Structures are given as C-alpha cells and as structure tokens.
Amino acid sequence: xxxxxxxxxxxxxxxxxxxxxxxxxxxxxxxxxxxxxxxxxxxxxxxxxxxxxxxxxxxxxxxxxxxxxxxxxxxxxxxxxxxxxxxxxxxxxxxxxxxxxxxxxxxxxxx
Numbered sequence: 001x002x003x004x005x006x007x008x009x010x011x012x013x014x015x016x017x018x019x020x021x022x023x024x025x026x027x028x029x030x031x032x033x034x035x036x037x038x039x040x041x042x043x044x045x046x047x048x049x050x051x052x053x054x055x056x057x058x059x060x061x062x063x064x065x066x067x068x069x070x071x072x073x074x075x076x077x078x079x080x081x082x083x084x085x086x087x088x089x090x091x092x093x094x095x096x097x098x099x100x101x102x103x104x105x106x107x108x109x110x111x
Contacts, residue, residue, distance in 0.1 A: 026101040026109070028064075028075070034094040054090045062088060064099050066108045075101055075109045 035051045063074035064086055076086035076099035086099035101109040 026103050027098060028101060029098040030096070031094045032088075032097050035092075049094065054095055059088050062086070064097070072108055073106050075099060075106065 033049050033053070035049055035053070038046050038048050040046055059078060060080045062078040063070075064076040064078075065074055066072050078084050078086040078088045078097075085102070086097060089096045103110040
C-alpha cells in the first residue's frame with residue numbers, strides 16, 4: 001500500500017500541498033487567496049483581500065494557470081458543467097482549492 005505523500009510550498013501567507021495518493025493521482029490543495037492578511041506582491045505592492053471579496057464572483061469556469069499565463073494549458077479547471085478537475089470553495093480563511101493534476105498529458109503539471 002502506497003502511503004500518501006505531501007510536498008508543501010509557501011509564498012508568504014499562501015500554503016499549497018501537493019498530494020500523491022494511492023492511485024498515483026496528484027493533487028494541489030490549499031488557499032489561492034487568504035482573507036484579511038497583508039500579502040507582498042513581488043516586492044512591488046501589498047494587498048489585503050476582504051472577507052466578502054468573492055461574494056458575487058462568477059466562479060463557473062476558472063482555470064488554474066502557471067504564472068497566470070493563458071497561453072499555456074491550464075493545470076486544472078473548475079467548471080459547473082460536471083466536467084471539473086478543480087473545486088473552489090470560499091471558507092473562513094479565503095478561497096480554498098483542490099485541483100487534480102493531469103501529470104500524464106501536461107508537462108507543466110508534472111513539473
């Protein structure tokens with residue numbers, strides 16, 4: 001039986017875990033946005049996300065991109081049509097994500 005392994009990467013207050021499960025599937029989970037904490041954006045400016053920031057946000061089709069680059073294949077996608085590889089949920093911490101990565105067909109996901 002293969003044990004679950006996690007790799008943790010952090011950028012300031014954001015924490016993501018890469019999880020490898022028994023079926024050799026890879027997942028990223030964590031918070032893409034954290035409420036009420038100052039975040040340093042590349043040393044250029046600071047931002048604080050209010051708790052109500054996602055109240056009326058359209059989260060029906062959200063891609064998980066490498067460096068926000070729309071020219072690359074998304075690592076995962078949250079869709080409300082039943083064909084989704086990522087779930088998004090607003091909780092008391094911020095915007096929580098869990099994304100299943102297609103490491104077989106996407107080199108960026110493998111990396």
